Amino acid sequence: MTVQVKMYSTGVCPYCIMAERLLQSKGVDQIEKVRIDLDPQQRELMMQQTGRRTVPQIYIGEHHVGGFDDLTVLDRSGKLDELLHPA
Template identity: 75%
Template sequence: MAAVTMYTTAVCPYCQMAKRLLASKGVTAIEEIRVDQDPQVREAMMARTGRRTVPQIYIGEQHVGGFDDLSALDRAGKLDPLLK
């Protein structure tokens, strides 16, 4: 299974939905990087992703985007192959 990294905050409903969707796909380990505890971490996320919002999700080295992007990949049948 591919490694999943997710930039999150403590109170982000979209982060929780993304975790539930990934769990339904059998993803048991997500490296969470909290951006609400250190402004430098958020700046690093913005530099890496070009986006300000969370979640920002990586599967392996591929930037998937946020929850809406993750959900769209799943609906298109493209999420499972990425997770393999």
Template identity: 75%
Template sequence: MTARVLMYSTGVCPYCVMAERLLTSKGVENIEKIRVDLEPQQRMEMMQKTGRRTVPQIYIGDTHVGGFDDLSALDRNGQLEPLLKGA
């Protein structure tokens, strides 16, 4: 059982693609995507919630992970899989 993964993204974001690839490689089958390029009000909501303007912005469960660099750092530190397992 993996935690819920939510990703704010756009259609042309290479970091979003890399984040999705990394999450999929860790066994995440369902990434809930919010396209901020298609829904501008969602970008405002994302900026209010995260304090950041860039995509992707990734949530695993209730934890705001950040962008691809943050996700990648969690993986390198061995902290991504426990987070995905809901630990």
């Protein structure tokens, strides 16, 4: 069983697409996508929660992973699988 994954994104973000593909390759079949380009209030909420303005901003469970670069660092270190599939 995988944990809930939430991703703040926009409709034209290539890094969002790459993050989604990486997560899918790890067995994630459900990603809650929050389109901040369609809802300015969600953009404000994302910025308050993360302190960042860029997308994607990814949460795995309650853990704020960060953006695509942060996600790939976790993957290379082997820690992404631990977050997605806790024992």
